[in-house]
Amino acid sequence: MTAQPGSVDPTELIDEEPLPSFSEQVSQQLGGIRGLVETSIPVAVFVVLNFAGSRTELWSLRASLIASVTFALAVAAFRLARRQPVRYAVNGVLGILLGAAMAWRSGEARDFHLLSIIYTIGYATAMLLSVLARRPLVGWLWAVTLDGGAPRWHKQQSLRRAFVWLTVLWATIYLLKASIQLPLYWANAEDLLGASRIVFGWPPYALLFALTVWSARRVLRREPSLVTGELVAPESPAVTPEGSPAHPG
Secondary structure, X not given: OOOOOOOOOHHHHOOOOOOOOHHHHHHHHHOHHHHHXXXXXXXXXXXXXXXXXXXXXXXXHHHXXXXXHHHHHHHHHHHHHOOOOOHHHHHHHHHHXXXXXXXXXXXXXXXXXXXXXXXXXXXXXXXXXXXXXXXXXXXXXXXXXXXXXXXXXXXOHHHHHHHHHHHHHHHHHHHHHHHHXXXXXXXXXXXXXXXXXXXXXXXXXXXXXXXXXXXXXXXXXXXXXXXXXXXXXXXXXXXXXXXXXXXXX
């Protein structure tokens, strides 16, 4: 039987590669356990050295800042020398450099963490606004990192619903983090502020990312047409459960 013009041959939909395993997708984007640890160690180095230095007076704040920056640069250089992915290390270096510059200029250890707090509030705000705009930011991030930039994250209603609640969850965690760190910053509780940055650093991020990947895979497996990239002929426009044409964008 000859396919009608404008229709899609079902056999063309079978060539799609299966989804990578859950662990492969998570590890690919997080850089594995090693990548997560490497991005958090420079912060830990500063927190520990500054804590010890402020009580023993064996070294200054600036010495702690130099040690943290040096370690971050060494990690990036090591990865580069071994021709390993450096984006995680580079991101960490930029954050450490900017935070160190702010603390160096003010002479206050708490300013090492100020930029991180500002970013946290900015991320949470952007996520909540994206939900109101019906373009949940976590869905876009998933599409860019794991779905080749495909638009189905906002065009497919089931995926968009999943990413809406995931984006709200991410924003809630970020707001919780900021609500704890801001009072510590204002109180100049630099040691507790540093500890909170480590605790609210990669552990919740890794859990949130894993939950996001799991939720998206769950929707894709429940609706095989989303996995295969099934298309609809122009004569049969996609229809939402309410009976109206799917939103084009």
